[in-house]
Amino acid sequence: xxxKTAANGHGGFPWKHLIGFVLSIVLTxxxxxxxxxxDLSLTWILIIIFGFAFLQAALQLLMFMHVTENSTSxxxxxxxxxxxxxxxAFVAIVIVLGSVWVMTAGHAKHDKHDEPKTENHGEHGGAxxxxxxxxx
Amino acid sequence: MAHVxxxxxxTPLEYRSETGRLNILGFWIFLGAEIALFATLFATYMxxxxxxxxxxxxxxxxxxxxxxxxxxxxxxxxxxxGLAVHEMRRHNVKGLMLWMIITLGLGLGFLYFxxxxxxxxxxxxxxxxxxxxWSGFFVLxxxxxxxxxxxxxxxxxxxxxxxKRGLTPATxxxxxxxxxxxxxxxxxxxxxxxAVYLMGMVMHHG
Numbered sequence: 001x002x003x004k005t006a007a008n009g010h011g012g013f014p015w016k017h018l019i020g021f022v023l024s025i026v027l028t029x030x031x032x033x034x035x036x037x038x039d040l041s042l043t044w045i046l047i048i049i050f051g052f053a054f055l056q057a058a059l060q061l062l063m064f065m066h067v068t069e070n071s072t073s074x075x076x077x078x079x080x081x082x083x084x085x086x087x088x089a090f091v092a093i094v095i096v097l098g099s100v101w102v103m104t105a106g107h108a109k110h111d112k113h114d115e116p117k118t119e120n121h122g123e124h125g126g127a128x129x130x131x132x133x134x135x136x
Numbered sequence: 137m138a139h140v141x142x143x144x145x146x147t148p149l150e151y152r153s154e155t156g157r158l159n160i161l162g163f164w165i166f167l168g169a170e171i172a173l174f175a176t177l178f179a180t181y182m183x184x185x186x187x188x189x190x191x192x193x194x195x196x197x198x199x200x201x202x203x204x205x206x207x208x209x210x211x212x213x214x215x216x217x218g219l220a221v222h223e224m225r226r227h228n229v230k231g232l233m234l235w236m237i238i239t240l241g242l243g244l245g246f247l248y249f250x251x252x253x254x255x256x257x258x259x260x261x262x263x264x265x266x267x268x269x270w271s272g273f274f275v276l277x278x279x280x281x282x283x284x285x286x287x288x289x290x291x292x293x294x295x296x297x298x299x300k301r302g303l304t305p306a307t308x309x310x311x312x313x314x315x316x317x318x319x320x321x322x323x324x325x326x327x328x329x330x331a332v333y334l335m336g337m338v339m340h341h342g
Contacts, residue, residue, distance in 0.1 A: 021215040053330040064218040071157040088168035092175035099179035
């Protein structure tokens with residue numbers, strides 16, 4: 001049958017779960033080692049540990065949660081599930097990276113107490129861009 | 137339902153009734169919303185992570201040992217929860233019960249160490265009102281801990297129902313949904329482990 005559930009539902013030994021579990025442990029310990037046991041630059045550490053985090057999340061979804069599994073004989077539900085989770089992941093990344101970018105990339109100028117008050121809010125972006133280099 | 141359903145005899149119980157199928161699909165969509173919810177808390181935390189006011193830095197108080205204990209307890213509980221569903225699909229109620237109870241035990245262990253850690257932080261002078269960074273920390277990690285607490289009650293209720301009614305299309309769908317919820321908590325923890333603890337310690341030491 002095309003239904004994927006039948007194939008992996010009744011096996012004897014849960015290999016899929018065991019492999020997922022072992023890989024999760026390896027990824028966890030490896031991420032810890034990269035973060036605390038190496039002299040890599042901060043950028044590389046962040047790229048690697050977040051890469052591992054997404055990999056491990058994918059492992060959970062595929063090996064433990066059977067996200068691609070269909071509950072009907074058509075392949076629709078698996079697609080809806082995967083599509084929904086991917087879209088949610090996209091929303092999450094936009095929310096997190098977008099917030100960090102907006103709040104730390106120099107847009108939050110109201111932090112500066114010594115900033116002279118200007119009436120003209122329309123020119124927020126352009127007018128203050130030049131000041132940015134002067135301030136620490 | 138009026139019409140006779142035609143399905144593969146191997147179809148797992150939880151997918152046999154239309155209600156079961158719709159509830160499971162609906163729960164996947166709910167998990168998408170949960171991802172968005174946690175994303176807002178992660179965003180808040182990451183924006184505020186350096187705003188420590190007069191309090192301690194986050195990475196200053198994080199400890200690898202406590203972190204690893206919590207991580208492995210939750211990771212293992214996710215694994216045993218997967219084994220429980222595996223047993224359910226072999227119609228082995230005893231196996232399902234056994235692995236789910238182990239899952240609950242590991243979940244309780246996780247909560248114990250998390251609460252111990254929170255108390256330790258508070259003792260060291262970092263509570264939810266200490267600084268923006270610690271507020272972000274306690275709200276994010278606390279929301280996850282509240283989810284785990286809720287999950288423990290929920291799984292317990294569902295197990296009681298399975299014990300009373302046995303495995304039916306209705307009860308097995310409930311078990312399957314709680315298992316998705318439980319795995320999802322581990323997925324969130326992976327990102328707390330990375331974005332909060334590892335990053336916090338790297339920023340502090342490095």
